[in-house]
Amino acid sequence: MKNKFDYSKSDLVLFDQTMREYGWIIYENALPADIVEQINHDLVSAYNVRRQIQVANGIAGNMDGTLHHLVESENFSLRFLEQQCCDEQMKHFLGGNYILNSMGAVINLKNAQPYVQNVHRDIRSFTGDLKLMVQMMVILDDFTLDNGATYMLSKSHLGDVKPDNVYFYGHADRALAKKGSVVLFDANLWHAAGKNNTDFPRRALTMAFTKPFFKQQLDYPRMLGYEFGEGLSKDLRQVLGYNSRVPADLEEYYQPVERRMYQPGQG
Known part of the structure; x- marks a missing residue:
């Protein structure tokens, strides 16, 4: 694919060209293996905690394998964020400093039907050339056609109209990527998780980064x-x-x- 690069050889010219043309980009070999393994280890207990709350509050139906707000002082999250993965690209895309809007994960299992398999974009309002949010997926297992590699409708970040399912699945590309890769994409891009037809989980971190004045989904500092x-x-x-x-x-x-609570340089 023309939008896949080795992370060590990335540059902003290629990033700009690729994001304009496709709306998404894959960086291979972006994370050390030990961090990937720590994330996968920590997701087990994190999912158990969140699943109990989903069930208790009666919203478990379409949330199979979904985890939200993984920022905690004792798990992988701070170590991961300290890596500053794709920091240069995200500052360039958003035009300055950014903050974490949300940190979640998906454990895509066989026969599961979570809401992330619906065609969606991750920002509610189309923002066009005004870039407020950029999405990141951290690939924790190889993404393949069989295990539900995410569908990405290239170029769909350029328009506001939601595609119908026939058009979407007839034209979307698949984010085929190796474990340890990172996918960055424009929040205006229409996408959907694929169905996992294997007996093994297909795991990924899912994050949104925004300009600092954009309200976080959860108040992490508090x-x-x-x-x-x-x-x-x-x-x-x-x-x-x-x-x-x-x-x-x-x-x-x-x-x-x-x-002051709101510091200079935050847009």
């Missing part, structure tokens, strides 16, 4: 704790949203610049 954030590196504070918080009262609002 969840982790403001004091916890004081011990993080400046890069982790940035991507987790500690530099673009919303004051909750006048005391938090009236602060000198260096202590």
Whole structure:
């Protein structure tokens, strides 16, 4: 495929050309094997916790194998974010600093029918040339035709009309990628998880990164704790949203610049 590159040889010229033409790009050999294995290990207990809540709240029907909001102090998430994978590309795409909007995962199993198999895009409103969000998939098992490699409708990021299923499945490409690869794509792109016809799971992290003023799906700084954030590196504070918080009262609002909830350089 013309939109697949080795991560070590990536450059912004190719990135721009590929994202304009296809709306998505695959970077192979993007993550070390030990980080991939840690993620897969941690997903087991993470899924059990989230599945119990889904079942208890009566929303388990179409959420098989889906995990949401995996940012936790003790799991893989902070180590992964510290890698700053595709940092240069995402800053270029979004025109400056960015934050993590959401971090989830999909464990695609045989005969499962989660909502991510529906044709969808990951931003509710079409934004055209205004780039507010970029999506990332971290490939945790080889993506193949048999195990449900994601359908990606190339060029669909250029228009606002949702394709019908006949057109979508007749024209969509498949994100065939090796374990350890990363897929970046425009949030305006229409896509859908494929069906897994094998006896083995097909796992992936699914993330959205946005301009800092875009509201996070879950308030990660508040969840982790403001004091916890004081011990993080400046890069982790940035991507987790500690530099673009919303004051909750006048005391938090009236602060000198260096202590303000919303820092300079956040758009």
